[in-house]
Amino acid sequence: MTGFAHVLKPGRIGTLELPNRVIMAPMGTEMGTHEGLFTEKEIAYYTERARGGTGLVMTGISAVSEDYETLNAGLCCVHTDAALPGLTALAESIHAVGGLISLQLTAGLGRNINVIDPDRLPISASDNPHYADPSVLCRPLEIDEIHVLVKRFGEAAARAAAAGIDAIDIHGHTGYLIDQFMSACWNRRTDVYGGSVENRCRFATEIIAAVKANAPGLPVSFRLSVNHRFPGGRTTAEGQAIAVVLASAGLDLIIADDGSYEAMDYVFPPYYLGDACMVPAARALKDVVSIPVMAVGNLTPENAEAALAAGDADFAGIGRGLIADPEWAGKLTAGNRADIRPCIRCNSMCVGNAFFALPLGCAVNPQVGFERERRVEKADVLKHVVVIGGGPGGLEAARVAALRGHSVDLYEAGSALGGVLLPAATPEFKKELRAMIGWWERQFTHLPVSVHLDSTVTADSLATFEADEIIVATGSIPLMPPIPGLDGPNVIDVLDFHRGAPVGHDVVIAGGGLSGSDAALELAGQGCNVTIVELADELARDMIVINRITLLRELAEKGVRILTGHTVTSVDADGLTATGPDGAVHVAASTVIAAFGVRPNTALTLALAGRANVHPLGDCVHPAKVGEAINAAFMTALVL
Structure with missing residues (x-):
């Protein structure tokens, strides 16, 4: 436990004892059925994170109602008893590996809804413009409709309790429907749900009470954006005032973040925002509430430990880091910090997929969403695999081929591994991308991979004739258009x-x-x-x-x-x-x-044309992003 004593210390949320302070932050998966039910694929995804040692796994949003709003296909719903079998299967699967599961419940997206239903206006606290189409004004919810939604929360919580779910999280951040009620910038009501902070929080506090009443003993958490990060939005002082009201309503945990659709990058912080970018939000809440607070936002093991040690937070919320490596907590517990696969904070296949209503993926972990289908198992016939090119595609192909039991020789023309990652990831804001190179190198120390640096391989090289399978990952070369003076010394x-x-x-x-x-x-x-x-x-x-x-x-x-x-x-x-x-x-x-830009380096692929055992991948086929090369390499090596 040396070095991460605070992160690995057992914790308590209400009645729930956690083995450590690592909580998987809620994130959408788009893996549900068209009707919004949990699928085996989604259950396997969450189970893998619980198996990896996460103290508490939180799901993405599940809608408690379709009375006034319909969520996009792929997002889960628990508004009828049809959800019970999936919820039960989820809880049983998580418990079977010794984990704990929290179900995040949402009242809806309101002005942030992705697609406007032509048959009914989007809903909100007031007649706010729809975020994506400001020409459409939302319909303010009537008081009796608010009461229906509160009732639906209680019904959903009862289903969760009956299914064996361990905790409930309330989706209250980022300007979604509940947040639209809490926020002065979107709530202009003059009834009991508008005006003062207490009135604007009434919808949220009634929801908390309904969940507590219908799921007795289950801890309840709430995700709150402390600062909206846009002019006219919530300030930190306002966020603190709201947190005090929510805590007094009986919450067991507040998840602190920042952002809104008007400041979308804080909702899904990219690498430019740096480490621990929202720990100050957690600190702000720790200053005003006595219940536990969870920090989120680009947390590494080191800065998560620092935040907890400093008392800035009580729990570390790990989101994309647990997508990248489901054993994030387990590897810390085992003393294997260096084996944690870095999240490169690219957002390309996690958030990027969600933007197009596609199931969750990951640039550095191709098994995300395919935890059952893409298991790396020993090959029936062991082979000698030659990988040419030490960039991301070549490194991942060598790793997976070796995991399958093949003997791998990796040839890199340069003096160091990494390919384009090595120079491209020099900025401090890309340090996690650069760390991927060290991660692959460490994996090779436990695998049958022989690395040959300063080694240029041609079609006539002996290595290609001795190989059972050849993976070509020679990358790309700079595109230099015929512009006068472009070859100048400056x-x-x-x-x-x-x-x-x-x-x-x-x-x-x-x-x-x-x-x-x-x-x-x-x-x-x-x-x-x-x-x-x-x-x-x-x-x-x-x-x-x-x-x-x-x-x-x-x-x-x-x-x-x-x-x-x-x-x-x-x-x-x-x-x-x-x-x-x-x-x-x-x-x-x-x-x-x-x-x-760049163009494919096709020279070796063309020179090897006609050989049946050649597998080109990555930029030498078509220049693309790092994640595409890694995913293609994984799939290539998985079937060798």
């Missing part, structure tokens, strides 16, 4: 910048995709005067919208000049010339960084 490739090539104070980046934008942010943070020139009408179009919100805000805060809709036409010793809507413009700079 021009460097974006990866060479990350590798340490010197730059001047005034820098212009040609290309505003993800790599160019991240380089601009890093350089601006170092005090450079930076301009980005991008052909498209906006920066980082290939980036998930959540992350992009933070990126654009931080670029603006750091004074980065952005020229979108401009084509680079020439480069000279004093900078570059670009043509835009208003004609040509010269951007003065001592250094020009080329970030035009």
